[in-house]
Amino acid sequence: MSTTEEKFKLAGLEMKYFIPISIILIIAVFLGKLPSGMLGAFPIMIIIGGLLDYIGNKTPIIKDYLGGGPIVIIFVSAALVYFNLIPAKEVKIIKDFMTTQSFLDFYIAALIVGSILGMNRKLLIKAAVGYLPVIIGGVTVSLLLTGIIGYISGYGFVNAVFYIAIPIMGGGMGAGAVPLSQIFGQALQKDPTQLLAVMVPAVALGNALAIVSAGILDKIGKRFPSLSGNGKLLKTQDSEMSKEKEHTPLKYEELGKGLLLATSFFILGNVLSKFIPIHAYALMIISVAIAKIFGIVDEYYEECCAKWFNFIMKNFTSGLLVGIGVAYTSLKEVIEAFSPIYLLLVATTVIGAIIGTAIVGHLIGFYVIEGSITAGLCMANMGGTGDVAVMSASHRMELMPFSQISSRIGGAFMLLLTSLLINFLL
Template sequence: MTSIAKEEQGYRIMGMSIPIFLCVTLVTLAASFMGVLPKGMIGAIPIMMVIGAIFNEIGNKTPIIKDYLGGGPIVIIFGSAILVTYGLLPEKTGEIVISFMKAEGFLSFYIAALITGSILGMDRKLLIKASVRYLPAIIGGVMVSLGLVGMVGGMIGYGAKKAILYIGVPIMGGGMGAGAVPLSKIFGEALAVDPKEMLSVMIPALALGNAISIVAAGILDKIGKVKKGLTGNGTLLKNDGEEVKHEEITDKIDYKNLGIGLLLATTFFVWGNILAKFIPIHSYALMIISVAIIKGIGIVPRKYEVGAFQWFRFIMVNLTPALLVGIGIAYTDIQSVIDSFTIQYILLVTVTVVGSIIGSGVVGSIFGFYPIESAITAGLCMANMGGTGDVAVLSASKRMKLMPFAQISSRIGGAFMLILATALLKIFT
């Protein structure tokens, strides 16, 4: 009884006592440095969870970082990237994590759970009312962002056209795979330049814009705590005098429900890929639209909505720090961020991100959204690096349940940016 009582007391990390957590950490790190960490999820999950938990504690306990820079999430991402970039973690371990994130699809697995569970767990009336107003908030953020960066670029001698095309558009383009890569091809063909060369110009803007977006998300969360009228504390849509409630599912956890949620999330992801074979839209966007339609017409029995929501919560609570480690190792290029650190470049990237906040916040407020939530989802989730950036931004701002709207920004908003980029090239060239 005495040992049990001691175990239930004291400081805890991931719900574990310090001695137990240290034992788990030592075993995992020993396997990593001895080169015997298993490949695949069985090796990736423990090393990512341990590193994520440690950096999360550091970030959430460090003054200034915890108050203004997003706390744990930003430390996890950049701390993990530094570990691999500077050889503080074995190369083989980095390869295991990268493979797990990309080849084995952990990022997609995570986002599928969040999209399905968060949409099916929403109030149906709230979802319908919010969705029809969301695109104007995205467009507002894009227009103000590109307008500001063009104006400032012209004023400081960088060039308005160059600032818009090479900095503004890539940052607001929906990430790497759905944004920068197709953008580099569009730019390359229009400007008669090798797409690889264009991509090398865009990547630093994306990396730095993503970093600033994460920091800005933490700052917006802090502002919301001071200016409470600007935020819905994770709720996007204002009531506008109507009784519109977000139903938080509080049913008792059921193991079968978790299994149902797992199956639904992965099936919706597969369905998105099937639709993408016939419809020229990103599979994530098609998945979001499918889940939203099914939720909107109300054909899913509550039991299945509960299962999807509980699975989403399980994944979010337990695996978010681990995922952020993967983002840091597999998707964050520290050297690209460092190389782009000139005052002129930083100013233009910052102006782009700030423009996205102002435009989406103001337009979103006009259309009935809380300014901070609108700025985070319709603004910062356009300015970050797609799905990976969405997780980081929402985690830093402590608004992870807004993932469906963040994904609309990254996917549908990203598709809008490809069309806009084509139009801008015709104007400027």
Template sequence: MKDTKIMGLSIPVYLALLVVVVVGIILDVLPGGMIGAFAFMMVVGALLNLIGNKTPIINTFFGGGPIVIIFGSAALVYFGILPESVTENVNTFMKGGGFLDFYIAALITGSILGMSKKLLMKAAIRYFPTILGAVAVALALVGVGGLIFGYTFFESMAYIGIPIVGGGMGAGAVPISEVFASAMNVPAEEILSRLVPAVALGNAMAIVAAGLLDKLGKSRPSLSGNGKLMEIGEDTDLHAKDEVFTPSLTDFGKGIAIAVVFFVFGRIVGWGFETAFGLDIHSYAWMIISVAVAKAMNLLPRELEQACASWYNFVAKNWTSALLMGIGIAYTNLGQVIDALSLQFIVLVALVIIGVIIGSMVVGKMVGFYPIEAAITAGLCMANMGGTGDVAVLTAANRMELMPFAQISSRLGGAFIILLATLLVQMFF
């Protein structure tokens, strides 16, 4: 405990902050707006994150901190432990205050612009077809499985398959729920409550499957590259790191400005397409496309790309637990989550995991990848809970050197799923 840090703070300092927040809640004097919301979400979220990361079994098989934050905060609301004033303030901050959009803008802009263009271009030719194979087989299997259990083909794809392969919670399930809500004219939190169980259970199954694939690779050496993805040629140059960049306070300002302007640009393009062609495509999708085009065409100087990546890293490092608290309180109905869990639901989630493994193995082999490594990166890293899921999956598979490819799956693969969800919801709902 002596060396344990929470939010980068020593235990006594952190406990002092926690006591102040708890007293403010008990006395019902916690400020409204972003001050009260940030105080509660950051401080309590950090505690739940520590509990999840330190709890055996949960930290190994169920995603650790993120799962505990989401469902722990949802439980505070479900069991009436959290005062109504705090719940309402968090709801307002997440939705009306736009904290969710602010976080996602930083994530999309920084993650894409911060990637190595060399890695992006060299891996795309072989890697993206492998991702497509994983997604196609997974969605087909869960769609057919859904028919057996009484769902429509697209319903099981939309509420189980797509959120699992969508890139996690903050960059996957949440924007996907917004996309569905916009097209279906229903509250986003109602949809997210149906997506969260699939993401959580899919993440847990992906981690377990990674460990099993590692064992398969040891028993069948011909299927494994022991951490090397390509069967033909060397891919070590794809792991080259960017030049060292030490951000200044001004760089954070640049990153904020570029991120929010890209978000505005996505809204403008979305309005233009809806006005001109009647296509109601979510602004997140247009933002992703515009940032990817800017990256591919070198429209921004490298220093601005690095500024955006630095701002994203700051946001992800300091506010992810707060965001997950907001997701648990404002977007997760624990009662609906409990009602969703059933044997048939577990089977359908398992079909998605089996599907990404089979699809990525087959297509990966066809394009020159080792099947085990293809299944872990283009398959399971599409089906886990984003960045934290990548670490858990690669740790279970003993292949941390594949992190660059895992990040492609979580970042650009997840972005592709948002685009796919936008198109499919227009076609089937």
């Protein structure tokens, strides 16, 4: 058994399977025989994603500071389209699968419903009453500071807040920049592709700066011991907040139940959006959070949703990122978005998150260093991979449950906040 586990794999496959599948796909593309819909899109996206994910996670600097596999998958996939290295027919198959066939919505439904229902209920409630205000403090200072610098520099207050600060603080790509581009696109009647081209570099650079900042905060904590809890977040720590829910062994029928519940919550969000002027994603988040807090869904079915989310996340995330690169990321517009003021606004966003969480965290009873790392930097990084990198850089892996609150609940909060702000500012 041990020798099988040690064999080199891509996309979870040994080379004796990965290579023949890749050859079959290349031949199908060359002959114009790649099927449309998910039959063609799934294999080509998963194979490309598996290869690029490995490259990104092994490339120095990129793996340590820029998000590793996810960022490489998105940008290289976009480059393959930009340089016409993927034929137009196959590009259309992937674009249609992501957009008109709604694979992106399908993934986001699994992500949001499964991650919230899969959380420890007490953790969610405590996060709402204690941890969430610290997150809000970081978000508020970050958005205001970035908006003011954007206004002074001529970039624009609204542009700086909506296209740079909010995407960075929004929880990464799949749960942040991508659904945000959909929300903005609907409100502004713009192509989400154009909006995502500005957001993606901001998210990548914000992730890099968050990781570097984590190491700096660790050093500041050593220099000024009164600011640090040495891995302890609260000055009066509650051990219940650190408990993660344990899952039972998987039964295959549970995946089907999780699928049905996740898609039903998504549909509920769409129904409610007909009566409430907020984006369907945000209404789905509110519905799931209410169901979780008040115990409306039985624990067994919550577990089904969590297992469905984990199945989708572990098997399809790399493929989804290929789809984001192909369908939603214009490399030409990404290149045009870069400028010195753009880089300054990214830095301002991360610094604002640190300052805001430090102030509010201190007032609530958090240690300044730990509060800034978990509620600030783990909002500014790229979700799960960013959490691991930030916790590692700050030598505080024991705070991972709190970083998960930032990535899951904080990211959902940003989608909700954006849906509300967009009605007032735009």
